[in-house]
Amino acid sequence: xxxxxxxxxxxxxxxxxxxxxxxxxxxxxxxxxxxxxxxxxxxxxxxxxxxxxxxxxxxxxxxxxxxxxxxxxxxxxxxxxxxxxxxxxxxxxxxxxxxxxxxxxxxxxxxxxxxxxxxxxxxxxxxxxxxxxxxxxxxxxxxxxxxxxxxxxxxxxxxxxxxxxxxxxxxxxxxxxxxxxxxxxxxxxxxxxxxxxxxxxxxxxxxxxxxxxxxxxxxxxxxxxxxxxxxxxxxxxxxxxxxxxxxxxxxxxxxxxxxxxxxxxxxxxxxxxxxxxxxxxxxxxxxxxxxxxxxxxxxxxxxxxxxxxxxxxxxxxxxxxxxxxxxxxxxxxxxxxxxxxxxxxxxxxxxxxxxxxxxxxxxxxxxxxxxxxxxxxxxxxxxxxxxxxxxxxxxxxxxxxxxxxxxxxxxxxxxxxxxxxxxxxxxxxxxxxxx
Numbered sequence: 001x002x003x004x005x006x007x008x009x010x011x012x013x014x015x016x017x018x019x020x021x022x023x024x025x026x027x028x029x030x031x032x033x034x035x036x037x038x039x040x041x042x043x044x045x046x047x048x049x050x051x052x053x054x055x056x057x058x059x060x061x062x063x064x065x066x067x068x069x070x071x072x073x074x075x076x077x078x079x080x081x082x083x084x085x086x087x088x089x090x091x092x093x094x095x096x097x098x099x100x101x102x103x104x105x106x107x108x109x110x111x112x113x114x115x116x117x118x119x120x121x122x123x124x125x126x127x128x129x130x131x132x133x134x135x136x137x138x139x140x141x142x143x144x145x146x147x148x149x150x151x152x153x154x155x156x157x158x159x160x161x162x163x164x165x166x167x168x169x170x171x172x173x174x175x176x177x178x179x180x181x182x183x184x185x186x187x188x189x190x191x192x193x194x195x196x197x198x199x200x201x202x203x204x205x206x207x208x209x210x211x212x213x214x215x216x217x218x219x220x221x222x223x224x225x226x227x228x229x230x231x232x233x234x235x236x237x238x239x240x241x242x243x244x245x246x247x248x249x250x251x252x253x254x255x256x257x258x259x260x261x262x263x264x265x266x267x268x269x270x271x272x273x274x275x276x277x278x279x280x281x282x283x284x285x286x287x288x289x290x291x292x293x294x295x296x297x298x299x300x301x302x303x304x305x306x307x308x309x310x311x312x313x314x315x316x317x318x319x320x321x322x323x324x325x326x327x328x329x330x331x332x333x334x335x336x337x338x339x340x341x342x343x344x345x346x347x348x349x350x351x352x353x354x355x356x357x358x359x360x361x362x363x364x365x366x367x368x369x370x371x372x373x374x375x376x377x378x379x380x381x382x383x384x385x386x387x388x389x390x391x392x393x394x395x396x397x398x399x400x401x402x403x404x405x406x407x408x409x410x411x412x413x414x415x416x417x418x419x420x421x422x423x424x425x426x427x428x429x430x431x432x433x434x435x
Contacts, residue, residue, distance in 0.1 A: 041400040042364050043318070047393050049309045050378045050385045053302040054242060058232030060252070060286070060297040062222030066194045069218055071187040072096060073211040076203050081219060083201055087192040093219055094190035094203060101185040108178035115174045119167035126164055129157040196223040199295055222295055228286045230262060230299045233272060233279035241305035242267060248284050250301035255292065262286040264303060306378055312391060313383045317399040319359050319376070323369055324401075361391065362398045369398065 074096040081093035133153035139145040200220040203209070209216065230250060234242060246264045266283040273279075284301065286293065363370045377385030 038324075038401050038403060040364050040369075040398045041402065042396040042398050043315050045312055045314055045386075045391060045393055045395040045397055047310055048313055048383075049307065050311060050313060050380055050383060051304050052306040052378060052380055053304045054234060054238040055300075055302050056232045056234055056282075058230045058250075058282075058284070058299045058301050060228055060230055060293050060295055060299055062196070062199070062225055062295055063227050063229050063285075064194065064196075064223035065199070065295075066192070066196065066221045066223065067217045067219075068093065068190060068193065068221060069216065070096065070190060070209045070211055072101070072184050073209055074100065074188065076205055076207045076209060078205060079201065079203055081192070081198050081201065083198055085198045086196075087198060087221060088195050089192060091192045092189050093192055093198075096188040096190070096209060098185055098188040101181065101188055105178065105181040105185050108174065108181045112171065112174040112178050115167065115171040119164065119171060122160060122163045122167050126157070126160040129153070129160045133157045190218055192219075192221055194221060194223040196221045197225050225291060225295070226287070226289050228288045228293055228295070229265065230284040230286055230301055232282045232284065232299070232301050232303075234282050234303070236271075236278045236280065239267070239280045239282075242282060242303050243305075246303055246305065247307075248301055248303040250284075250299040252293065252297045252299055254294075254297065258292075260286060260293070260299075308378050308385055311377065311385045312387055312393065314361065314386050314397050315399050316379060316382060316384050318361055318397045319384065321362055321398050321400060323362065359386070361386070363391075364396045364398050 077095045077097045079094040081087055081091070087093065133150075133156070136145045136149055136153050140147065140150055198219055199222045201218075202216070202220075203218050209218070230248075242264060244264050244267060248262050248264060249259050250262070251259060262284040264282060265285040268281040268283070271278050271280060282303065284303075357376045359374055359376050361372050361374055363372055372388060372390040374386040374388035374391055377387070379385065
């Protein structure tokens, strides 16, 4: 049977149309199946605080620490201040055997008395020399006493008078020696120079203490342990953001569930260089009224360099999320998706954050994605401050999208699930510790 050319063309045309429709149907079905298999991971937008901080480790120390040593050498006869003892200024903490020093004091006392006796003797001799000189001088005019005798009497009188001055000098010298011996005897009593608490005791009874230019420490006393400090080292890259008076918080291993607060008291400009790494000592003031903190504890400290309170916050991955098939511009190393359009023009008015970077978030509303434009602000590495008229507390912001068939079976499913849970916890909990 012969088919006309027109019929043949009509048949091919309909075959082509049917083929195209089949391809479109299959492609659409695949696309719809792919889209319907997507599961969006979301987190709620909430209001809270955003803190940016510098982290470091440091050690707790008393604000004032007194190292009590010994001025004299000898054996420890007794000690009276043990570990943790609360002491006052002048309180005796130890006693060096005073007997050798008492003997020296007794000898020097005798020397002073000998010198004073010599003074009394010479004063009597002076009185006698004066009488003889004045008597012979009165007899000189009568020719009874020659001039030579007068000269001899005058010399004896002057020598005795000079001896009196020498005796007075000798007495002063002996008294100075005696005073030194008495001071050394007093130094056998080791007393506290400050009001505080004994941190460490280094001595035992019978121990020999040797006094030198670098004398050994007998006691370490911390002055007023209700006020302590944390000494930390901050790298040169971070020290520029630290200011005197900035708030800081830290934890110690002894109390892992407790957060302690303090403030920056001093930024010491003297550099500390170790293996070509430059750091600077930052001193934090810490209140320790309950005496929970001990000297020497390691502090995991965070100095707050910037903080905004009661702002809208979303997880940082929300700025990096983009639905499949869409492209966005990425800005800097944060991978934030910033829109090139002006935020105020898009909304028809100018906002108070018109100089802030702009970004696009995707909300999940009734199962559908809705793009919203926001201004971004401070971030703490996990959460970031956002603002915009289309965004409010409680909105569901998308932070990731996974396929249903790989959501639980993919190689990264466990890690992704953990990350999402961490982001949601961060948004709900508000990040770092609060006052």
